[in-house]
Amino acid sequence: MELTEVIKKRRSIRKFSDKPVSRELLTELIEAAALAPTASNLQAWRFFVADDPTLVREIDSFSPGLSGHPPVIIAIASDLAEVERRGSKNSLVYGLMMDASMAAENLMLKAADLGLGTCAIKSYNDKAVHKLLNLPDTMRLEILISLGWPEGEPRTPRRKPMEDVLFWNAWEEPEKSTADRTPEEEPAKARKPENDKKAVGNQAAAARTGGAQAQQTETLRFDKKELQDLLIYMITSAAGLPGEPHMYGPLRLIESSRRLAGMLSAAYGGEVFGELTALIDAGKGRNMTDPEGFCEMLQEAAAKATELL
Known part of the structure; x- marks a missing residue:
C-alpha cells in the first residue's frame, strides 16, 4: 500500500x-x-x-x-x-x-x-x-x-478544509460566513433560551428517575463480578476527571463508587470494600476545600481497587 x-x-x-x-x-x-x-x-x-x-x-x-x-x-x-x-x-x-x-x-x-x-x-x-x-x-x-482487527468499517470523520488549517508565512483570520456555522459554533446569546430550559428539565427528570431506580436496585443481589468491574471503572473514571474544570463530576462519581462499595460489602463481605468505603468517606469532603488532597484520595482509591483483581 x-x-x-x-x-x-x-x-x-x-x-x-x-x-x-x-x-x-x-x-x-x-x-x-x-x-x-x-x-x-x-x-x-x-x-x-x-x-x-x-x-x-x-x-x-x-x-x-x-x-x-x-x-x-x-x-x-x-x-x-x-x-x-x-x-x-x-x-x-x-x-x-x-x-x-x-x-x-x-x-x-x-x-x-x-x-x-x-x-x-x-x-x-x-x-x-x-x-x-x-x-x-x-x-x-x-x-x-x-x-x-477492526470489526466493521468505521465512518470517515469530517476534516477541516485546508483554508482553515493551512497558512502561508503568517497568520490570517480565516473567513467564515454565518451560513457555514454549525449550531455549536453559534454565540451563546444567539441560542434559543427555551432549548436551555428544556435541557434543564430533561436533566431534572433524569435525576428523579435515577433516584427511583437506585432505591429499587439497593434491595437486589447483583452478580459480584459485574459489580466489581463497575466499581473499578467508576473509581478510575473519577480519578481521571479532576483535570477538568468542573469538580462536581468527580465528586458525584466517587460518591456513587462509595455506595457501590458499601453494597458489595453488605452483600458479599470483604475487607477491601470496607477499606474503600472508609477511604472515600474520609476524603470526599475535600472536593472544594482541599482539591489536592481530594485528588490524592482518588488516586489512593484507584490503587486500592487493584487489590480486587
Missing part, C-alpha cells in the same frame, strides 16, 4: 473482533515504532505489549478512554533513568512525549498498512497501569494504544 493511501485509511478504531494478533505482526509494529525520530537520538521510549487476555482486561478496566474490547494493548513509556544518565533535561519537560507520539504514529500507520486497527489514548489511571505492568518508578507512561 502506498504511504498516502495508508495515511488516508488510518482510523481510530473502537470496536475489535476476537481474532488474535500474532506476535510476529506485533514485533513488526514495534520495529516500525522504533524507527521514528527521537530527540538527540535518545531512543528512551520503551514498548510494553500486553497480549495476555487477563492482563488486557485488567488494564482496560483502569482505562476509561479504551473501548471495543481490544485483544492487545500497547503501552509506550519513557525511561527517565536513561534520560537522566544522558543529561537531557529538555527531553524530560517536553521531548519524551513528542518522541512517544511520533513512535505511536509510526506504529499506527504500520498497523493500518497491515489491516489492523488502533486507537491512542491518554485517559487511564497512571498508578494502576504502572502496577499492572510492573513498571519501575523510573518509567513514565506516555500513551496507551488499543490494537486488534
Whole structure:
C-alpha cells in the first residue's frame, strides 16, 4: 500500500473482533515504532505489549478512554533513568512525549498498512497501569494504544478544509460566513433560551428517575463480578476527571463508587470494600476545600481497587 493511501485509511478504531494478533505482526509494529525520530537520538521510549487476555482486561478496566474490547494493548513509556544518565533535561519537560507520539504514529500507520486497527489514548489511571505492568518508578507512561482487527468499517470523520488549517508565512483570520456555522459554533446569546430550559428539565427528570431506580436496585443481589468491574471503572473514571474544570463530576462519581462499595460489602463481605468505603468517606469532603488532597484520595482509591483483581 502506498504511504498516502495508508495515511488516508488510518482510523481510530473502537470496536475489535476476537481474532488474535500474532506476535510476529506485533514485533513488526514495534520495529516500525522504533524507527521514528527521537530527540538527540535518545531512543528512551520503551514498548510494553500486553497480549495476555487477563492482563488486557485488567488494564482496560483502569482505562476509561479504551473501548471495543481490544485483544492487545500497547503501552509506550519513557525511561527517565536513561534520560537522566544522558543529561537531557529538555527531553524530560517536553521531548519524551513528542518522541512517544511520533513512535505511536509510526506504529499506527504500520498497523493500518497491515489491516489492523488502533486507537491512542491518554485517559487511564497512571498508578494502576504502572502496577499492572510492573513498571519501575523510573518509567513514565506516555500513551496507551488499543490494537486488534477492526470489526466493521468505521465512518470517515469530517476534516477541516485546508483554508482553515493551512497558512502561508503568517497568520490570517480565516473567513467564515454565518451560513457555514454549525449550531455549536453559534454565540451563546444567539441560542434559543427555551432549548436551555428544556435541557434543564430533561436533566431534572433524569435525576428523579435515577433516584427511583437506585432505591429499587439497593434491595437486589447483583452478580459480584459485574459489580466489581463497575466499581473499578467508576473509581478510575473519577480519578481521571479532576483535570477538568468542573469538580462536581468527580465528586458525584466517587460518591456513587462509595455506595457501590458499601453494597458489595453488605452483600458479599470483604475487607477491601470496607477499606474503600472508609477511604472515600474520609476524603470526599475535600472536593472544594482541599482539591489536592481530594485528588490524592482518588488516586489512593484507584490503587486500592487493584487489590480486587
